[in-house]
Amino acid sequence: IASPSSADLKLQFAPFSSALEAGFWHQLTQKKLNDYRLDESPKCIKGYYYNGDPVGLPTRLNLEFSAFDVDGPTPARCSPAVGTLYNTNTLDSFKIIDKKALLEKEAREIWDSIQSGAAWKDPSTLCRFILLTFADLKKYHFYYWFCFPALCFPEGIKIVQPPSLLEQIFSAKQIAALQEAYDSLCMKRGTTALPYFLMKYTDDTVEFTGCLSHTRTHSLTMNLLVLLANQWGSKVDTVEVLCFRDRTLQGSRSIQHSIMFQVKLPELPNNSVCPKSVGWEKNKKGAMGPRMVNLSECMDPKRLAASSVDLNLKLMRWRLVPSLDLDKVVSTKCLLLGAGTLGCNVARTLMGWGVRHITFVDNAKISYSNPVRQPLYEFEDCLGGGKSKAMAAVDRLTKIFPGVNAEGYNMSIPMPGHPVNFSQATLSQAQKDVEQLEKLISEHDVVFLLMDTRESRWLPTVIAASKRKLVVNAALGFDTFVVMRHGLKKPPVSQSVSTGADSSPSSPGSSLFSNIPGHKLGCYFCNDVVAPGDSTRDRTLDQQCTVSRPGLAMIAGALAVEMMVSILQHSEGGYAVASSSEDRMNEPPTSLGLVPHQIRGFLSRFDNVLPASLAFDKCTACSPIVLDHYEREGFSFLSKVFNSSHSFLEDLTGLTLLHQETQAAELSCSCCKRGWRS
């Protein structure tokens, strides 16, 4: 505050101090991410100040989370101040923005409101501020510079009567009268604080003659004096200023420590020219410059992590893909069958997309060769026989991002050709496993098939087809991979087999088709003319799927998730028509691009092709007759499949007959998936 000690002294003003709370920055972050994005245009915000602070504290203009709600309430006994927020997109814009111009613009508006008389009617226009910010949301560093514009009299303001405490000037009676008048005016106005008022006083009474006056000797007073000079310049020479302080000291109210002084109202040089102005706040070193607050350390780290993760995603929408529906992706519940090389990479990519609900199913333990290729495991996880993959994967996701909602199921998936009828115990375990898998598939939106055998994909393919869940399937060869979505059957309209069937005829040997809608697309087994069976029995080590070029699983895992996201962004989801390689030059169906049926990759050629193929009416997994048997007979049908050889499903679907009719050529492939065509 001003501390003039002699009559010759000029009035000096203590500038407003900015007090920006963490809540303000948090709210700014949200606004930036969700509303402003790249919009740098000025925004209206609201702060408040309080005249009840103890002696010694600077006059603070507070900005908290409520600052962005300009029409919202002001805290009790505080006065509002409306300001302009300039939030820049880059630190560089923040640095090079023309601060002088911003100040002059604001000062001009104050001056104009004074000139026009608007400020006399509503002096709140005198109390405006500027806040220039740059929010580095990657580091949670917030750069800011605060400005409270104050118009200046060229010669300063001469003090006629130096400041004194009110109790030294007013009698106790006068003080009581002031307090009573203040309170009744507040009540009349329905407020708890008056930012400005005009008053007359006698020895006994205090009368408020207007709303104008102010509460502390801060920069605002300068604008008030300019207003008064402009208003009264010719009529009034000296004004008495009351800096009203409304404190509570040791439980009782006190306005005695308000300050009064008299100044000579200076002449304004020229009515039409805006006076000079000052107002940019000094930084903590006392120099003219911006301040920076680093909130990365004081915010709740887990919340910080959550909002940081969202940031990268939201950034995509700002300019690159404004139509991206992130919620659709983030809220998708993903079931990962297999937590090996593919499962780990799929989970990592899902995390990158902000997917929160991830469930693993695997029955394997982590072995020493896993960590270098399965990016959720470490050496420690292999000790003592190895942790369960499903459980360890959950632990790792939580370590990566504590906000994830991950679950693990250490369980087997029953498979065709792997009998379960050794004993009552094995049979009832298989039944439990089937029920658990059915429950899990029901509870999730997308099922990822990421196992290393062909036959383990059969049961989830059947269940997911029956439950109309989107299936994304990935399988590896040595340097080739397939990533595909299964056809998503239309919702069942009746229980009869014929309506569930795709009426269009198809054959297993058919090659690429165009414009196949999602519900007519094939599944993983549609291209095969042999039912799944125990494929691990006769495989040598190098025929197991884990023998692949190390980069392959990362590529296939990433593509499986990117394919899922593309499907989710399509208005028809899993029913979207399949894009093929020929569509690459056409207008893409989603903002993210194509929605293929299959991506078949060839690492040796660094090439991908996008075949699409129809569902096969004799498919051993998704054909109407298989789904019908499953839906009607449940586990008793499934156990027949588990306990039987290939021929059971082949007889059922009519493949046996087809075999007899056609000489189906066995196509060789290094992958366990037989009959894989490129």
Place this chain on the structure above:
Amino acid sequence: IASPSSADLKLQFAPFSSALEAGFWHQLTQKKLNDYRLDESPKCIKGYYYNGDPVGLPTRLNLEFSAFDVDGPTPARCSPAVGTLYNTNTLDSFKIIDKKALLEKEAREIWDSIQSGAAWKDPSTLCRFILLTFADLKKYHFYYWFCFPALCFPEGIKIVQPPSLLEQIFSAKQIAALQEAYDSLCMKRGTTALPYFLMKYTDDTVEFTGCLSHTRTHSLTMNLLVLLANQWGSKVDTVEVLCFRDRTLQGSRSIQHSIMFQVKLPELPNNSVCPKSVGWEKNKKGAMGPRMVNLSECMDPKRLAASSVDLNLKLMRWRLVPSLDLDKVVSTKCLLLGAGTLGCNVARTLMGWGVRHITFVDNAKISYSNPVRQPLYEFEDCLGGGKSKAMAAVDRLTKIFPGVNAEGYNMSIPMPGHPVNFSQATLSQAQKDVEQLEKLISEHDVVFLLMDTRESRWLPTVIAASKRKLVVNAALGFDTFVVMRHGLKKPPVSQSVSTGADSSPSSPGSSLFSNIPGHKLGCYFCNDVVAPGDSTRDRTLDQQCTVSRPGLAMIAGALAVEMMVSILQHSEGGYAVASSSEDRMNEPPTSLGLVPHQIRGFLSRFDNVLPASLAFDKCTACSPIVLDHYEREGFSFLSKVFNSSHSFLEDLTGLTLLHQETQAAELSCSCCKRGWRS
């Protein structure tokens, strides 16, 4: 051992017990991985047995690491036994292999050697064994079944004189004479044990009349008796058998506990027909069946991890890519400039390929948004302001695979347009950074450029070009990426500028070329008509390279490493002619496929193209004039580049002139890499 108690009893034989030591399995693992691979043909191995064990221990046939060295030494006082190893490729082959046939085959050979008289000359042919194994090298489970073939007399062998300890039959004098005769025969033969001998004895003397006899009443004795019956059948009715035991008891030698008995030598039924045989060992439960030993828990975990990691790699060679030179890959020293999204994924893929020497350079700290996209970091790494990425990446690699040789450098890379001349301190820091980078590039074989700005790639591009190091560069857009190798300049033949230059003229706007040899290929900057400068100054958040589809970095990181491996497998390495998209249908130049110059990927179309382009003689990074200035002036040249704007390099290389002559179209791209053409 046999324990007949009456003269009517038949001789019974204690079978050999197999004693397979961890060293044997370890050596089998190595043989399987490096020599046998998928070869299932029978292998000759050597075990040994010892006749000095204390009473109560079974007669063991020991197999240890030395078993595969058939011509190697046998431990002192032990006798060798040669056998046949059948190591199968699958557990299923192990189970279904015809054990009866294996036994009969071996028995027939023994019989034949008896019939032919060969066994009389060299009775070691009587002492043969079979070992059937399956090594599950993923789990370190070893399945085995041991067989010591013994020919049988149909009616058994009648005991004439039941077994007694030698000391009950021989006088002390006779025992001393036997010991002396035994030792002198050993000495004469240059050995420490005699597996078989024939002896005559009187009350005073023991005379060895041949090498035939045996040391314990085990299965081998059966074959010996068949041999004797065949040899002496018509002449001799009863033989006395000495089971020679050569123990050391409480420090002094003792052969007193050898056993003697007499048997009636049975008649052989028919000279020409091989007798029946027995010999498959019972398992620990006493049933006929294989045994399994789980070594995953008792082996040194870190060594286990190391050999497990190698396994997947070696598996590739067995059938898929026999010509793969793994050592070239594994021994490559990789320098990763940037430990962010790309750096983490590149490091993970390198680990998958078994690369052991990985060095990170990064000056950033881990922020909360990193772990979900940068797969070497976790939430914990972000706390307290964040760990250094380079250091944390090293820690993580060590946690994944303790055998890795990783180092981290938390340092900045000076950049064009980022002045370093603020003070003597900043200048000397920059000089230190340059020297450190030069040292690191010298010490490594491949330099990966994985930063998120264009200009940070300039200095390493110049240094690596000058030092003729292979550079693999990866950069991300929102849904596009480029992975490329820089042209590898030919070794300098003189210091003159002209010889270092590629003489063929080229222009920056040129499109794809065919058959460009590696030394004429362009670098990252060759396609650009603007020198690198401070590109971060005016970028909004969404223009920073980290805003990309989450799967993109995994794909690009994986491809960068797979490209490196393909280059390393090419006989000409970095000088290999660049494969292009058109080469996809041709015979690939390496066993792993193509060796492109660039892979440009488009995630929205799930497509990659493989452009190749010539080095540009006005390139701001790899052109002869830039390299010449760098090599002659060193840091003083570099600091000029750091401190200057674009125009310095553009003036130097002649780009400025080119600008004036041609209206170079600025091509827009979402990536920070300007002028990126697809």
